[in-house]
Amino acid sequence: EAQVTQNPRYLITVTGKKLTVTCSQNMNHEYMSWYRQDPGLGLRQIYYSMNVEVTDKGDVPEGYKVSRKEKRNFPLILESPSPNQTSLYFCASSSLAGGQGVQETQYFGPGTRLLVL
Amino acid sequence: AQSVTQLDSHVSVSEGTPVLLRCNYSSSYSPSLFWYVQHPNKGLQLLLKYTSAATLVKGINGFEAEFKKSETSFHLTKPSAHMSDAAEYFCVVSTLERMEYGNKLVFGAGTILRVKS
Numbered sequence: 001e002a003q004v005t006q007n008p009r010y011l012i013t014v015t016g017k018k019l020t021v022t023c024s025q026n027m028n029h030e031y032m033s034w035y036r037q038d039p040g041l042g043l044r045q046i047y048y049s050m051n052v053e054v055t056d057k058g059d060v061p062e063g064y065k066v067s068r069k070e071k072r073n074f075p076l077i078l079e080s081p082s083p084n085q086t087s088l089y090f091c092a093s094s095s096l097a098g099g100q101g102v103q104e105t106q107y108f109g110p111g112t113r114l115l116v117l
Numbered sequence: 118a119q120s121v122t123q124l125d126s127h128v129s130v131s132e133g134t135p136v137l138l139r140c141n142y143s144s145s146y147s148p149s150l151f152w153y154v155q156h157p158n159k160g161l162q163l164l165l166k167y168t169s170a171a172t173l174v175k176g177i178n179g180f181e182a183e184f185k186k187s188e189t190s191f192h193l194t195k196p197s198a199h200m201s202d203a204a205e206y207f208c209v210v211s212t213l214e215r216m217e218y219g220n221k222l223v224f225g226a227g228t229i230l231r232v233k234s
């Protein structure tokens with residue numbers, strides 16, 4: 001079954017304790033992305049990746065890191081979490097059609113709800 | 118810069134009546150436009166997308182949207198609401214901001230649809 005998986009689904013942590021949220025897709029998609037969802041703000045893009053070893057900042061990258069060492073995985077790293085990073089996080093992937101960077105439909109993971117105390 | 122405005126944060130309709138969710142966008146380039154739906158405690162699912170083909174786009178579950186360039190709008194409609202349509206809906210614009218890095222997605226703040234029996 002084609003899917004995007006995220007782990008963990010729920011996480012409670014304390015300020016400053018490094019954490020990683022994993023994301024994996026089995027559709028051989030080139031493009032992967034992380035979003036955070038906050039009430040009244042919709043989804044905001046944190047980082048995205050066009051392919052292995054190619055990553056770029058989205059609209060709200062501060063406090064986050066990513067890596068893309070393998071095509072299927074795109075972990076999100078919070079080196080020193082703070083309470084303002086309490087949010088619902090979504091990973092997504094899509095293919096790149098036509099070789100010109102045009103995004104196709106994004107497939108979203110189930111979300112990771114993070115609480116930073 | 119690109120932006121999306123969903124004109125209503127909440128819409129309430131009775132079962133069997135029409136649904137209209139409004140979306141206006143701003144884009145410097147020819148946009149691709151999407152509507153995604155998020156049911157409670159679920160990830161996001163694509164309803165429909167516009168990518169410069171027909172301006173009237175039909176999606177899943179009886180939804181459709183019309184791209185109106187002159188009005189910079191992409192409103193979502195459905196002739197008859199079902200209880201199962203109750204969810205949050207996001208209008209999304211995808212624009213080719215930097216050719217070498219492909220598209221970015223910009224999400225609207227979301228519209229919560231309530232369907233009364």
